[in-house]
Amino acid sequence: MVNHAEIAALKWDVRQRLTLLESTLLLTGWVRTQALVETFSISRAQASKDFAVYMSLRPDNLKYNKSLKYYEAGDAFTPLLLTGSATDVLNALQVVNPQQTPVVTLSAALPAIQVVQPLDRQLDWSVLRVVSQAIYQKRKLKAAYQSMNRNEPTELTLSPHHLVFSGFRWHVRAFSDTHQAYRDFVLARFRGEPPQLLNETAISGDHDEAWHQTIDVIIEPHPGLPESQRKILAEDYGMIDGTRCEPVRQALLPYFLRLMQIEPERQHPDPKIQQIILKNPEQVQPFLWRNN
Template sequence: MPKNNKQKEQLSFAQKQRLAFIDFVLLFRGHFTRSDLTDKFEMGMANATRDIALYKEFAIDNLRFDNANKTYYQTKKFKPLFQHDARKTLVKLANDISNGYDAIGDIQFPVEAPSQLNVPDIFIVARLVQAILNKKPVSIIYTSLSSGSGAREIVPHAIVDNGLRWHVRAFDRKSERFLDFVLTRISKVTGLVNNIELFESRQEDHQWNRMMPLQLVPHPENIKHPKAIELDYGMQNGVLNLSVRAALAGYLLRRWNVDCSENATLQGGEYQLYLRNTKTLYGAENLAIAPGYESQNSKVSLDNKY
């Protein structure tokens, strides 16, 4: 008989950590081996085997063992043993943390952050992350601003927090180019078995791979005491030097209200920063949302607009 939640709560904190790790990896990668446990927790194979057996006692339908490659795989009946908070999990994924410990009541620190207005479905995120890690295409049901709801085949390669919302960067087989898809507008994800082509892969996403140097300075017209802004952003010699992916530059500039006009002409207290080297933006896409930036070469998909 499967163990219940009351019995789960009686486990030691260390046991919960190991089971939460198994649960997290199954959810977001779709598979794991005993070596994943031994490497993560510096334990022997026998102890790893006991933990896997214990996980099965709580969730026997969550995994199946492939004897040929000694790997445990997520089943179609998979239901997480722990509740993985969407906000915390997205932050962990963004910082390459794969422990799932927050689901068992990790240490709480007295720090608060403003709540986001939108939170993606954790299972949508999980299926996309699995596709990225396993280099597979997916079919999605997506609702865009321009064409409403419809099915699309994409090849995802990154999950991105643009400061206001989360999106997945992917090659869109319909338009045959790389685009950003807002996670909350994806209502269904279905894995596809066919392989991806080279032109669909991350290394061919030139806007993603191009790193752009940005030089941010206190706004020369709107700021009376620039030293305050220099202290806010830890500027060195009055300049904050950043290196940003071309695909993400527009989001950053919009989020921080950076004046990108050629001669710092935007007025208002919200424009505290100015992009000193505006010519660096030449050739970058998704700049229609960059404050004050105008270029004949600037392109933006309706899916990328705020």
């Protein structure tokens, strides 16, 4: 029986090493202590200790092969730290893009992995630095911002409270003195000189109702698909009784729908293409951008 308190008590660096150890066992079926030594620049004694910790938490996952001198995955291998989500392996292997091999791996014989990602967008570090400092220091900033609704940049005074990655690009959630409202601003649209950090206390994000309120997004397999195919999709998305309910911040709702390709106005009529759909569009519609 796994002691979940012991897992929760693992130090961050130990947990990372054990997660990668487990990922390698899952993907290749074996691992050596030397891999920990070389990958993390730790002593052999520390590597052996890590293996001992892992075996104490999940003893059936590892068995030592004396002839080949490495640890193999046990016949009853059951992940201890990996949850089964698609991002688990990507995070563990640190696959940044298809052209790069995993930076941190515990075995030289990993299976072939190809990752499809959207085109990487450029991020100005000077913009990110000031925006992040403004959030941390709770100060206002001034910046020129190029809206897609105007031909020329507009000078804005913002009180940022959160950075957001939408799955494709970086945004900042902020109160705009100019608009007298909380809005999202794309970091790549800040123009000219880097934003200027002001000696003015920022307006708190505590009153950003769209940020603090959540909307339940309910998805289900397209009803036009055969039952056997709907069952596969339900399993793939971890649905219960054919649906999955995901609470999403109201402010981030349009990004989530776009990322999942379930925006009501863009859903494809062919169920083979639009395999999952939004089950509760009437609850979601009022919070889409075009209705704000």
